Structures are given as structure tokens and as C-alpha cells.
Amino acid sequence: MEIAVKEQILAVVTVYPEKVQGNFGVFITKNDQESQQLALLLSRILKAMVHNLENGVYIIVKH
């Protein structure tokens, strides 16, 4: 049986770490392009979805 954490933020990818607070795995990047690339890799590794919060912060969530 597969057990996974669902409907929770698994990781955060952002250029602006100051916008994120709390106990998350935050990946800090240099620019949006790097964020996109990192978010893509994380989503494939975690089998989860990338959501854009439209303020430079991307979250990875498994649904």
C-alpha cells in the first residue's frame, strides 16, 4: 500500500525567502527561470503538482 502526505505543502521554491514563514523545506533560487526548473524537478521527484502563488513563490503539493 502506498502511503503519501496529501494536500499539504511538501516544498517551497522561491526567489524571496522572506515571503515564506513556517516549517517548510524552502529552496531559494536566483531568478524565476531557476525556480521553474527546480520546481519541475521537485514535482517529478515528489510526484506532486507545482502551484504558482503569483508572488514569486511556488509550492509543491501532492493531491
Place this chain on the structure above:
Amino acid sequence: MDKYSQIILLGIAAGIVARVFMLRNDYRSYPSYPHGYVTHISLGIIAAALGSIAIPALLEKEFTAVTFLVLAAQQFRDIRNMERETLSKLENYNMVPRGFDYIEGIAKTFEARNYLVMLVSLVSSGTAVFFNIWIGIFAGLFTIFISGFLMRGDFVKDIAIVKIGELHFERSLLMVDNIVIMNVGLEDSKKRILKEGLGLIIHPKNDNARATLNNLGQRQAILHDVSVLVGSKLETGEPDWTPLMRKDIDTGKLALYILPNEKDVECVIQAVYQTPILESAVQKPLESKIGRKAAD
């Protein structure tokens, strides 16, 4: 030959014909494997035998024979459990799951089909006893036809109109016309969705249809059938391509998003139309006074 032998054989034959007739191998691909056929035809034969001996047994004042029908009913209820269990177990490895409502519907159908087989056998052997064998054959065929007609059930085409919708993004929100589907973060995914994805709008014909399509099980059944019929590019670990349905809360119309293998709008629309309406999803608010009053 014993006076009832022919009649019982006729009843059994009519029952088997009915079961084979009902065992259509359709796109739901269930049961699509030889062993599934064997199981269901064997049980069909048992049902047919039970149905066809009932009336001759009564005429011979063998009342205990009739109690076997009760045992049979118990036996056939197990079929429902069997189907439910099998399909539920397979569900975990389905790319786009059927959903429990659909599974329950399939299981219920398989159970009911055995009762229909019993009915066909009962009618054909009964009429053969009281009239003659030819009328028995005719009555059996007629019952098969009637049961097929009555058990047909509705399809989405009976309760809704499907039109193509415009798939577009409002910043990171994927939308079909004015209905939000989901938030997509990756730019590459967005480009691909716009290029290869399809958006449909399902307009319910009335408030009954609106309530029925509101059921999540019904929506999942539509998504499953569309994915089976036209294929979906969904891959494990790539949830951006998950086919989804969302409702416009003001009008009750539904938006469907899918990334099909072939971007053929007409085929996708037909696939939606052909999805059966699940018994468990059907709601009829318009049948009530309050529902009718609220609808206008």
C-alpha cells in the same frame, strides 16, 4: 421424454441466451477476459436452471423446491460483493479511477442481470407449461427484449448538451470559459496544455440533470470513460495532465479539462455523451413540489 424436460431445457436455453445477450463486451472492457465470461455464464446457467424449474415444481406440488430460489438470491448477492471487491482492488492502479459510484453501479448491474435471467427462464418455462413450447420460446425472446429495453438506463446525452469551451489561462489559473479548473505553476506545462489540451462545457438540460451531474461520482465516471475512449496523456508523477471537472456554481454547468492522446473534439464530445448515468447519482428535485418551485 418426461413432460417437463423439454420445458425446463427451453427455460434454461432462454436464460443462457439472455445472459449472453446481456454480457456485451463494451468499451468499459469489463468483463473483457475469458475467465470473466466463464464465471458469469456459469452463474447465468445456474440462475436459468432455478428460474425454469420453479413453475414445474409448483405444479408438481414440490413446494420445497421454491425455497431454493431464496438460496439463489443469497448466492447472487455475493456476485455484487465479488465485483465490487475486484474492481475496488484494481482501482489503485487505474490512471483515471472509475470511482466508487461507478463500481457500485457495475456490481449492481451484474447482480441484477442474474435476476433478469431467472425472470426470462421463469416466463418462458411458465408460458410453455400453460400454453405450448412455441409460445414459451416467443415469450422468452420477448422478455429478453423487454428486459434489455428496461435496463438500458440513461446516458449523459439524455440529460445534457456538451459544447467545446475555450481553454485559457488567467495568470496561473487554468480556465475553461469562465470556470476555474486549477492552478498550474510550470510555464512549460501551461504551453503544453494550451497546445494539446481540450476544454468542454457540459450544460445540464434541467434542474434534475444539474443535480445529477453535481454528483462527484458521476463526474468521475465521465472522466474515466472519456480517458478510456479517447485516451489521456496523464502519467504517474505528472499531475498537470490530470483530467478534471469543475462546476460553475451560478449556473450548474460543468467544465471538463483533458489532455487527450488525439485532439479530436468530436470524439471527446461523443465520449462524454456515451457515459452512463449512474443510478446512485440520479436526483430528481423537479419531481417534488419544493424542487419545482425553487427551479423557476
